[in-house]
């Protein structure tokens with residue numbers, strides 16, 4: 127999916143919600159455990175219940191690879207079940223020397239080889255240019271680079287500053303900007319970082335930002351929008367546990383839909399407030 131198509135989806139659905147699919151077999155409703163592939167059965171039900179309310183899905187790869195071959199199967203079926211009108215994110219946080227990054231890109235982007243063709247992948251940029259550009263070389267695909275993350279450990283490195291006061295996450299964005307464009311690069315900025323979005327927008331005014339951390343991690347959607355929204359919206363706000371584990375009973379999909387709908391309604395107001403729709 128390209129940038130224009132993503133913006134159109136946001137306007138049409140009046141939503142910039144990304145539903146995280148971090149599916150933990152110990153947390154899914156007991157009745158699904160009788161299914162041949164409980165993780166996929168859960169994901170399929172969540173996707174069917176939320177696809178008109180969100181514009182993206184983000185399976186976190188750890189929740190699949192931890193089950194070995196069975197997990198990769200569930201992931202592949204989940205990717206196939208994501209509607210083509212939704213942006214798909216392989217949250218894999220990869221990045222290695224160039225030829226290895228190229229193999230990671232193939233694993234998540236090249237359907238003919240791996241059976242999966244995600245639109246995008248999350249990337250840890252610590253190894254620098256040759257670890258990121260192999261993902262950007264895939265036509266029509268996106269690299270979503272970690273900039274300022276939502277977790278408490280983010281300050282260990284990301285806020286490190288040089289003598290001019292420029293922080294590492296700012297340097298990351300300035301440098302990575304020179305490797306790609308607003309058409310194939312996004313940045314991860316945690317919803318828990320509030321006013322830091324002002325600084326992020328100084329460095330990346332037009333890029334889309336993937337924003338995890340609302341819901342279970344307590345980030346504020348209103349703050350994110352106040353400081354981070356641009357004229358095209360420019361935000362994909364993720365919630366995972368707050369949606370997919372809203373209920374552990376037979377009503378899990380309906381309850382997930384209710385939680386997604388609450389966020390969609392709030393997002394609609396923010397899009398109107400910012401003049402995007």
Ligand SMILES: O=C(O)c1cc(=O)[nH]c(=O)n1[C@@H]1O[C@H](COP(=O)(O)O)[C@@H](O)[C@H]1O
Pocket residue numbers: 146148186217248274275276277314315316338339340341342343364365366367368
């Ligand atoms: O790259 C990510 O998606 C990510 C970056 C970040 O800074 N913080 C963060 O929580 N995430 C991911 O976003 C999801 C958040 O899930 P919830 O806290 O349950 O909404 C998880 O899959 C995390 O791995």
